[in-house]
Amino acid sequence: MDIYGIIFYAFILCLGTTIGSFLNVVIYRFNTGMRFDEGRSMCFSCSKKLEWYELIPLVSFIIQLGRCRKCKSRIAWQYPIVELLTAIVFLLTTYHLGTMYSFDSSVFVMYLVGYMFLWSLCVVMAVYDIRHKMIPSLFVYLSIALAFVLRVVSGAPLTNILIGIVAVALPLWLLYFLSKEKWMGFGDVLIAILMGTVLGFSKGLAALMISFWIGAIYGIVVMLIGKLKNKRTLSLKSALPFGPFLLIALFMVYLFNWTLPIIIEWFA
């Protein structure tokens, strides 16, 4: 990689942590009646308004060892995790698109901006689902619309997109419908529609299978930990918000281009 490549990746790293910092605000303030652009950020414990040097993504958290400078109360781990996660997702997306297009082409810039928007929405949905056990429909509809535009622009035939949506969303809709929302929420069905839109038929079904595996592995780990702590294990739905698993699988398959035949071959 030449010097310009290094500078570009460094820029994407800074951009990712900064956007991640904004996504934290969106996650905390959505549905609370607070505006996203209103007021400066402050400490939740002592209400101290934060100075600019206390608002540098990741860096401030590390320098202050995760505590407020005034009252020394702990800053939530969600802040640095979402900032770091967003940066990693942006860097991987840049690398992935860089294998297909040259950094100075306008197509590259268009896809990079489009997918950074899309994955930002996905980060918000995943973290929101973990916190509140639900996914706001607004974010899903926005991401589906954006994904649809990106796919149409990339030249995917409309029938392919629609077949992908039906193939991926139908199994989850059946689980949702037959279990009367016990196994699946409607938010999960909407995420499956997003999956089908972004990935199409073959990669979409591969992502769906991977999300079930991730969910199963997570479920087993949670049950084992519950056993160890001698707690009553949680019921399936309360223990497993499924949205994050779907979104992790979606991003993994986007990066690695795993299709259904590839997934089946792993077991053949």
Ligand SMILES: [Zn+2]
């Ligand atoms: Zn404080």
